[in-house]
Amino acid sequence: MHVIAFPGQKGGTGKSTICLNLAVELAQQDYRVVILDADPQGSLSSWYQAAQAHEEEHPDYKYPTVIGALDNLKKTLESLAPAFDVAMIDLPGRDAKIQRQALMCADTALLVIAPGSFDIWTLEHTLDYVNQAKELRQERDELLGTDNPLQAAFIRNRFVAQQNLSKRVSELLGEVEEPILESAVSARVAFAEVPAEGIGVSLYHDKNAAREIKVLTQEITEKFGISNIYNTIEKSKLPAA
Ligand SMILES: Nc1ncnc2c1ncn2[C@@H]1O[C@H](COP(=O)(O)OP(=O)(O)OP(=O)(O)O)[C@@H](O)[C@H]1O
């Protein structure tokens, strides 16, 4: 099971939005996805209730599972690992403790950044967390003889190619070590509308929003080697090189 965390010190950049839409897209592609809703606001737990309320109308839709209230993140992840291909931890835009815990457990941290001065100013804090976690994990690996580093990448959300603030975000991110994913997510009303419908943009009429999330999902699965049981079987059928 591949664990993805969405850390960030700034509320409202789109962590829950990106987490949800990636999860729904992966579910349509037959990944078994669980979202761990670590935010006391419970946005994605509310989404799950909406999804369950609409489930009978759409028997062909595939949904991620959402689990709330986490006592022990590590133990929870261990118990979920046999049943899921991907776990996504939606984090609150505060609460240092859960952010640190998630970064110690995750394989990949996706850092969602939106073009705004406040977002840019808090970037450094988020990177401090990620770098601290990377160092701690390196020490842990050396001590235990394991190899489980944290990978991180930025996702640009509410991106407008020709806008100065968006360009500034790209420039700033060019100066830090973590890679920026090529596929950015635009500001689209579809992203604000879908949660109440209990779906993600993959199942919505805005085909441009759906396409953006599909491309982003593909980049993430390829870059971080995330696979489900079907493409694992496909790969294992290939003759040895
Ligand atoms: N690409 C987008 N286009 C349009 N609206 C968006 C987009 N991304 C996020 N939003 C909207 O912005 C608001 C904040 O997004 P979201 O709740 O995902 O942020 P967050 O980082 O999870 O915040 P918090 O830290 O408070 O949990 C929501 O109303 C959401 O619908």
Ligand SMILES: [Mg+2]
């Ligand atoms: Mg959120």
